[in-house]
Amino acid sequence: MDGETFLAKVRDYHEAGWRLAIINVTTIVAAAAPAHGAHGVAAVPTAAPAPDAAPAAETPNLFEIAWGFVKDGTLETIREQIHAGDTVPSISEFFGAAFLYENEIRELFGINVTGIGVDLRGQLYKTATKVPFSHAAIKDRLAKNAAAAPAKHS
Amino acid sequence: MKRTTIPFGPQHPVLPEPIVLDLILEDEKVIDAIPTIGYIHRGLEMMVERVEYTEMGFVVERICGICSFMHGMGYCVSLESIMNVEVPERARWLRLIWAEISRVQSHLLWLGLGADAFGFENLFMHCWRMREEILDIFEQTTGGRIIHSVNRIGGVKRDISDTELAAILARLQKLGAEFKETAKVFGTDPSIRHRLSGVGVLTMEDAKAVDAVGPMARASGIRMDTRLSGTFMYDQIEFEPIVEIAGDCLARVVVRLREVEQSIDIIRQAIDRMPKGEGMPLENKPRGNPTGEVFTRLEQPRGEVLYYVKANGTKNLERFRARTPTFANIPAMIKLVKGSDLADVPQIILTIDPCISCTER
Numbered sequence: 260m261d262g263e264t265f266l267a268k269v270r271d272y273h274e275a276g277w278r279l280a281i282i283n284v285t286t287i288v289a290a291a292a293p294a295h296g297a298h299g300v301a302a303v304p305t306a307a308p309a310p311d312a313a314p315a316a317e318t319p320n321l322f323e324i325a326w327g328f329v330k331d332g333t334l335e336t337i338r339e340q341i342h343a344g345d346t347v348p349s350i351s352e353f354f355g356a357a358f359l360y361e362n363e364i365r366e367l368f369g370i371n372v373t374g375i376g377v378d379l380r381g382q383l384y385k386t387a388t389k390v391p392f393s394h395a396a397i398k399d400r401l402a403k404n405a406a407a408a409p410a411k412h413s
Numbered sequence: 414m415k416r417t418t419i420p421f422g423p424q425h426p427v428l429p430e431p432i433v434l435d436l437i438l439e440d441e442k443v444i445d446a447i448p449t450i451g452y453i454h455r456g457l458e459m460m461v462e463r464v465e466y467t468e469m470g471f472v473v474e475r476i477c478g479i480c481s482f483m484h485g486m487g488y489c490v491s492l493e494s495i496m497n498v499e500v501p502e503r504a505r506w507l508r509l510i511w512a513e514i515s516r517v518q519s520h521l522l523w524l525g526l527g528a529d530a531f532g533f534e535n536l537f538m539h540c541w542r543m544r545e546e547i548l549d550i551f552e553q554t555t556g557g558r559i560i561h562s563v564n565r566i567g568g569v570k571r572d573i574s575d576t577e578l579a580a581i582l583a584r585l586q587k588l589g590a591e592f593k594e595t596a597k598v599f600g601t602d603p604s605i606r607h608r609l610s611g612v613g614v615l616t617m618e619d620a621k622a623v624d625a626v627g628p629m630a631r632a633s634g635i636r637m638d639t640r641l642s643g644t645f646m647y648d649q650i651e652f653e654p655i656v657e658i659a660g661d662c663l664a665r666v667v668v669r670l671r672e673v674e675q676s677i678d679i680i681r682q683a684i685d686r687m688p689k690g691e692g693m694p695l696e697n698k699p700r701g702n703p704t705g706e707v708f709t710r711l712e713q714p715r716g717e718v719l720y721y722v723k724a725n726g727t728k729n730l731e732r733f734r735a736r737t738p739t740f741a742n743i744p745a746m747i748k749l750v751k752g753s754d755l756a757d758v759p760q761i762i763l764t765i766d767p768c769i770s771c772t773e774r
Contacts, residue, residue: 278624280741281708283721285732327708327719332642334708334719356624356744377447377747384451384773391459404463 262348268337269326273353277328277335282360284368286392287321287340288401319343320394322370326350343369343394351376359383368392414439419755423452427530427759430769434747434762438755446750448743454773461730466492466703469730471562476735477771478559479522480713482515482551484735485564490645491709491722492566492699501694504568506687509646510578511555511563512711513676513683517585518547519714520669520676521592523766524599527666530763531608539595543588550581568696575691578684589677596670609663613749613761616660625745627716627738628668629765633660639712650682665764672714702726713738715766737771 320343325336341347349372350357358376362383365372369390388396417438423431431452437445460472470492474485486508493500500508525540548558554573555561563570573581599605615625620633630637631654638654640647655671657664703724711718716738723732746765750758 278621280624280710280717281719281721281734281736283732283734283736285723288731325721329710329717332639334710336708354624355622355748356741359740359743379447379449382447382449382451384454386451386454386456391456397462400459400462 265337265339266348266350266352269350269353272328272335272337275330277330279326279350279354279356279360280329280334281325281327282357282364283325283327284364284370284392285323285325286368286394286397287323288394288397322368324364324370341370344371346371346373348372349374349376366390416444421446421758421762425759427526427763428767429526430767432762432767432769434750434758436750436755436758441755443750443753443755443758446747448747450769450773452773453770457774458733458735461733463729465728466724466730467566467728469733470564470566473733473735474560474562474564476737476774477768479519479768480515480715480718480737480771481559482511482555482561482564483711483713483718485562486512487709487711487718487720487735488722488733489564489566490711491707491720492703492724494707494709495703495705495722495724496566496699496701498567498697498699500568501697503572503688503693504695505646506683507569507573507695508564509650510573510680510683511551511561512645513679514547514550514585516676516714517673518544518551519766520673521547523714524595524666524669524673527763528599530759531605533598533602533605536595536598543592543595546584546588550584553577554581565696566699568694570696572691572693572695575689582681582684585677585680589674592673596673599666599670606663609666609760609764610659610661612662612757613753613764614659614661615745615749617658619748620660620745623744623748624741625716626741627713628655628665628672629716629742629745631655632657632664632668634658637717639710639717642710645711646683649686650679652679662760662764665766669766702728703730715739715768715771716741718771735771735774737768737774739765739768739772742767743772 321340323340325338327334327336349361361372361375362379364370366384419436421434421436422428423433433449435447436443464472470485470488473488474481476484521540521544525537528536552558555563615633617634620630636654636656655668657668704726706723709720719736721734725731742765749761
C-alpha cells in the first residue's frame with residue numbers, strides 16, 4: 260500500500276467523524292521483534308520497501324507507527340512498520356491537530372514527516388541527546404544500563 | 414501594517430509552568446502564535462529502559478503533581494489489562510473515589526489560578542483554601558498530599574474504612590455547600606462576566622476540527638467524556654457530562670464549576686454502591702513479566718488521557734507513552750489565540766487549563 264492509499268484511509272476516518280487521539284511511535288530494538296498483537300488497518304505510507312518483505316540477514320532498524328482514532332469510545336489504529344530513514348506523509352490536511360504529534364516524532368525519533376501543517380523546525384523539545392529514541396541512542400543507553408546493572412540505581 | 418513579535422512566556426504572571434508562544438502581532442491583534450515547549454521535558458517515557466515495570470508506576474505518577482493519582486491509575490490499569498489481572502471490586506471503587514477527589518482538587522486549583530489571573534485575589538484564596546481540605550483528605554487516606562503511590566498493578570495499597578468514607582463524604586458535602594457560594598461569584602460577578610464572556614470563542618466545529626478534549630470540548634457543546642464508556646465502575650454511576658454551548662472563556666469556567674459539584678455527587682454514589690466491610694481483598698498480585706500491548710483511555714480533570722504500553726516479556730517495558738489532555742488541547746489553544754487581542758491572550762491560555770509538565774513528560 261502506498262502513501263496515497265494511506266492518506267485515503269485517513270481521509271475516510273476524517274469524513275466518518277473520527278477524532279485523532281494519538282500518533283505513537285515505537286522504536287523496535289529487540290532482535291526479530293514481530294509486531295505482535297497488531298490490529299487495525301495496515302498501511303505503508305510511502306514507497307518504502309514493504310516491512311513484511313523477506314527478513315534481511317541482519318535486523319533492520321524499524322519503527323512502528325500507530326495513528327489512533329477515536330469515535331464513540333472506540334479506538335482504532337492504522338499501523339505500519341517503517342525503516343529508519345523512510346519518509347511518512349503528514350496527515351495535517353485532515354487532522355489539524357496532527358502537527359504536534361508529527362513534530363514530536365520527528366524530533367524524538369528522527370522520522371521524516373513531509374508537509375507538516377505547522378513546522379516547529381525542531382523547537383518543540385530541548386533534549387540532551389539529539390534524537391533520543393533513535394536506534395543508535397537506545398542501543399547506546401541499553402548497553403550503558405547493562406554495564407551499570409550490578410549497582411542498583413535510584 | 415508592520416508586524417511585531419512578542420514572546421509570551423516562559424515566565425509570565427498567569428503561567429505556573431513554562432511555555433513560550435511567539436505572538437506575531439499587527440497592532441493589538443494576534444496574527445500567529447508559534448509554541449515552544451520543552452523547558453520541563455524530563456524524558457520520563459525513556460525511563461522504562463532502566464526502571465522495571467513494577468516500579469515504573471511510581472515514576473508515571475510524577476509526570477504531574479495535579480493528576481498524579483490518575484497517571485498512576487492509568488499505568489496500573491494498562492498493565493492489568495496486558496497481564497489479565499482481575500482487580501478486586503472494592504479496589505476499583507476506591508480508585509474511582511480517589512480519581513474524583515483528584516478532579517475536585519484539580520478544578521479548585523485551576524479556578525483559583527483563573528481567579529488570580531483575572532484579578533480576584535480573594536477568590537483565588539477561597540478556592541485554594543478549599544483545595545487544602547481536599548489535600549488533607551488525600552493525606553489522611555493515602556499518606557501523601559501530592560504524590561499518593563496507592564496504586565499497585567492489580568489493585569490499591571490501602572483501604573479507606575467505611576466510617577472514614579462516611580466522614581469524607583460529609584466533609585466533601587459541607588465543602589460543596591461552601592463552594593456553591595464561591596461558584597456564585599464566578600457565575601454572577603459582572604466584572605468576571607465582562608472579562609470572560611465572549612472572549613476566546615471556540616465553536617463546536619472548530620473544537621472538532623482541532624480534536625479538543627475534556628472541559629475544553631464540553632464547553633463548546635460536544636458531549637464527550639471518557640467516563641461515558643462505563644469502564645472503571647462508571648457504568649454503575651448515574652451522571653451526565655456537563656456541556657455548555659457558548660464555547661467562550663466563561664463557558665470553560667462554568668463547566669469546571671459544575672464538574673466540582675458533579676464529582677462530589679459521583680463520590681456519594683460510589684460510597685453508596687461499593688461493597689461494605691473490613692478486610693476485603695484490595696489487590697491481586699500479577700505473576701511473571703508482561704507481554705503484549707494496550708491503549709488505555711481515562712478522563713482526567715483536563716480531559717482524555719491516553720496511555721500506550723508495549724511489553725516484551727522482560728522486566729522493562731518496550732515502550733510507554735502518555736498522551737495527556739493538554740497535549741491534545743494545544744492546537745485548540747493556538748487556534749483561539751490567533752485573531753484574539755493581545756490583552757485576552759492570558760485568559761485564553763489559562764482557560765484551557767494547561768498542564769505543561771503533563772504535556773512534556
